[in-house]
Amino acid sequence: MEYTHDVIVIGGGAAGLTAAGGCALFGLKTALIEGHKMGGECLNNGCVPSKALIASASRAAEAREAKRAGVQLAAPKVKWSGVHAHIHQAIADIAPHDSKERFEEMGCEVILGWAKVTGPKSVEVDGRTLTAPRIVIATGSRPSIPPINGLADVPYLTNENLFDLKTQPEHLIIIGGGVIGMEMAQSFCRLGSEVTVIEPGDLMGRDDRDSVSLVTSVMKDEGVRFVSGKAAGVSADHGMISVTTDGGKTINGSHLLVAVGREARMKGYGLEALGIELGKNGIKVDERRRTNLKHIYAIGDCREGPRLTHVSGYEGSNVVLEIALGLPAKVDWRALPWCTYTQPEVAQIGLTESQAREKYGDSLRVVTEGFDHNERAIAEGRTKGHCKVMFNGKKVVGASICGANAGELLLPFTQMITGKSGSFDMGGAIIAYPTRSEIVKAAAFSVWEPTLFGEWPKKWVAFLAKMRRKF
Numbered sequence: 001m002e003y004t005h006d007v008i009v010i011g012g013g014a015a016g017l018t019a020a021g022g023c024a025l026f027g028l029k030t031a032l033i034e035g036h037k038m039g040g041e042c043l044n045n046g047c048v049p050s051k052a053l054i055a056s057a058s059r060a061a062e063a064r065e066a067k068r069a070g071v072q073l074a075a076p077k078v079k080w081s082g083v084h085a086h087i088h089q090a091i092a093d094i095a096p097h098d099s100k101e102r103f104e105e106m107g108c109e110v111i112l113g114w115a116k117v118t119g120p121k122s123v124e125v126d127g128r129t130l131t132a133p134r135i136v137i138a139t140g141s142r143p144s145i146p147p148i149n150g151l152a153d154v155p156y157l158t159n160e161n162l163f164d165l166k167t168q169p170e171h172l173i174i175i176g177g178g179v180i181g182m183e184m185a186q187s188f189c190r191l192g193s194e195v196t197v198i199e200p201g202d203l204m205g206r207d208d209r210d211s212v213s214l215v216t217s218v219m220k221d222e223g224v225r226f227v228s229g230k231a232a233g234v235s236a237d238h239g240m241i242s243v244t245t246d247g248g249k250t251i252n253g254s255h256l257l258v259a260v261g262r263e264a265r266m267k268g269y270g271l272e273a274l275g276i277e278l279g280k281n282g283i284k285v286d287e288r289r290r291t292n293l294k295h296i297y298a299i300g301d302c303r304e305g306p307r308l309t310h311v312s313g314y315e316g317s318n319v320v321l322e323i324a325l326g327l328p329a330k331v332d333w334r335a336l337p338w339c340t341y342t343q344p345e346v347a348q349i350g351l352t353e354s355q356a357r358e359k360y361g362d363s364l365r366v367v368t369e370g371f372d373h374n375e376r377a378i379a380e381g382r383t384k385g386h387c388k389v390m391f392n393g394k395k396v397v398g399a400s401i402c403g404a405n406a407g408e409l410l411l412p413f414t415q416m417i418t419g420k421s422g423s424f425d426m427g428g429a430i431i432a433y434p435t436r437s438e439i440v441k442a443a444a445f446s447v448w449e450p451t452l453f454g455e456w457p458k459k460w461v462a463f464l465a466k467m468r469r470k471f
């Protein structure tokens with residue numbers, strides 16, 4: 001069969017861009033199709049605008065702090081139009097990195113249009129039929145909209161329109177105390193909005209309980225209100241929104257943000273007709289990210305599995321190895337990191353304490369070092385938080401860090417969990433003083449302490465000392 005391309009990639013978000021860019025750089029004839037905005041969710045409605053908003057909020061919070069280190073800042077003046085401009089400037093500054101032009105320079109044929117998969121090896125876009133022996137689906141996800149009574153009849157926000165708000169909410173009600181809910185709750189509160197979070201289960205349910213309880217108490221002190229319950233009904237009257245929980249509590253506010261998870265984009269563009277297996281919330285794939293039609297891959301948010309930009313990038317690189325080099329590339333989640341950018345940040349890699357306990361039982365050893373013993377943190381007056389490391393024997397299997405810039409401290413754990421470095425190497429590493437990274441060395445060293453200063457080394461030391469005294 002005469003194909004128009006070697007590979008067709010559908011979706012220009014983190015997953016599709018990485019896959020298409022990599023294939024093109026290896027010289028494959030690559031089509032990259034994007035129906036909406038290049039850069040996808042991360043650039044336009046996700047990571048980038050949310051982290052820009054967090055930056056504005058953190059500046060306001062610092063100014064609002066009581067005198068610290070002998071310095072009192074002037075009270076913050078928040079101008080929403082300025083915050084809005086900062087968010088959109090960040091998007092504009094990063095956009096060239098994900099642009100049509102950049103990917104064309106790499107060698108992709110970039111087509112702006114909605115793709116439809118019309119056959120096992122064919123895709124239609126803008127009246128054209130493209131064909132290729134390999135197809136990569138990277139169509140991402142959209143916000144889940146829960147079946148809450150009355151929701152469809154009221155104006156509500158999701159991450160798709162939150163960052164376009166022209167005025168600051170007076171009272172933002174957030175349904176969902178997950179990652180988005182917590183990051184946005186703290187940010188809007190710090191910028192001066194009243195904020196109420198409604199969550200039926202555990203806040204940030206996937207994270208370490210000690211880390212979550214610390215960040216929750218900080219957020220409560222800052223003024224965020226948490227309501228336990230499931231949002232069951234919503235109504236609007238004279239510009240006000242009311243949310244009623246299943247427990248009968250009613251919360252009134254000016255704006256409503258729905259943040260209850262993501263729905264994979266897997267229907268309506270031909271996969272069903274092709275017989276591609278779809279799971280409950282994502283295209284079904286194997287460890288190599290192949291669908292049941294083995295030449296069609298699905299990567300990133302559109303398939304079942306973790307939904308994070310770096311995961312999309314990782315899977316994008318894996319399919320480049322698969323398609324360009326013909327190497328089987330299985331995903332390996334042992335050292336999967338993630339971080340919630342609240343202050344303090346909540347960072348996780350590998351297993352949490354409860355997961356590790358379930359897996360390793362009594363052989364698990366948990367070491368917790370507090371930032372109140374880290375000299376950089378003490379000098380900065382920011383000692384809240386901890387670094388908790390899970391060891392099976394002396395092998396690191398997970399770490400949970402809560403504190404300022406916690407996400408930046410995950411990298412050495414990637415190396416230790418994957419066996420590229422050991423806890424002994426980390427315990428003996430030279431770390432610049434004073435840095436927060438020293439906490440990683442302290443945790444790694446502490447698991448070796450009983451061995452190093454144990455019976456046999458002591459016997460050897462005593463023998464050497466005795467010899468020295470004699471000769």
Ligand SMILES: Cc1cc2nc3c(=O)[nH]c(=O)nc-3n(C[C@H](O)[C@H](O)[C@H](O)COP(=O)(O)OP(=O)(O)OC[C@H]3O[C@@H](n4cnc5c(N)ncnc54)[C@H](O)[C@@H]3O)c2cc1C
Pocket residue numbers: 010011012013014015016033034035036037038039040041042043045046047048050113114115116138139140141159180265269299300301302307308309310311312
């Ligand atoms: C508010 C928010 C904050 C976040 N913050 C972080 C963070 O700090 N760190 C992190 O790691 N992750 C974060 N995430 C998650 C991250 O944004 C996603 O995991 C990531 O963007 C997924 O990338 P993707 O390429 O798989 O999908 P997407 O970015 O959704 O891209 C898919 C693309 O495919 C296109 N498309 C869909 N169907 C078709 C079709 N038929 N034809 C053509 N094009 C199509 C879409 O238009 C879209 O551009 C955040 C998410 C949200 C919502």
Ligand SMILES: NC(=O)c1ccc[n+]([C@@H]2O[C@H](COP(=O)([O-])OP(=O)(O)OC[C@H]3O[C@@H](n4cnc5c(N)ncnc54)[C@H](O)[C@@H]3O)[C@@H](O)[C@H]2O)c1
Pocket residue numbers: 146148175176177178179180181183198199200201202203204205229230231232259260261262306307308338339340341
């Ligand atoms: N820093 C980051 O890496 C980052 C930041 C934001 C988003 N993300 C990605 O985006 C995804 C989506 O985030 P999210 O916060 O929407 O989802 P989430 O899965 O993290 O949290 C959703 C929460 O909504 C709650 N919920 C469900 N129905 C409810 C109801 N009726 N009433 C009240 N609460 C209800 C759930 O119990 C859950 O705690 C994340 O899972 C993550 O993959 C990542």
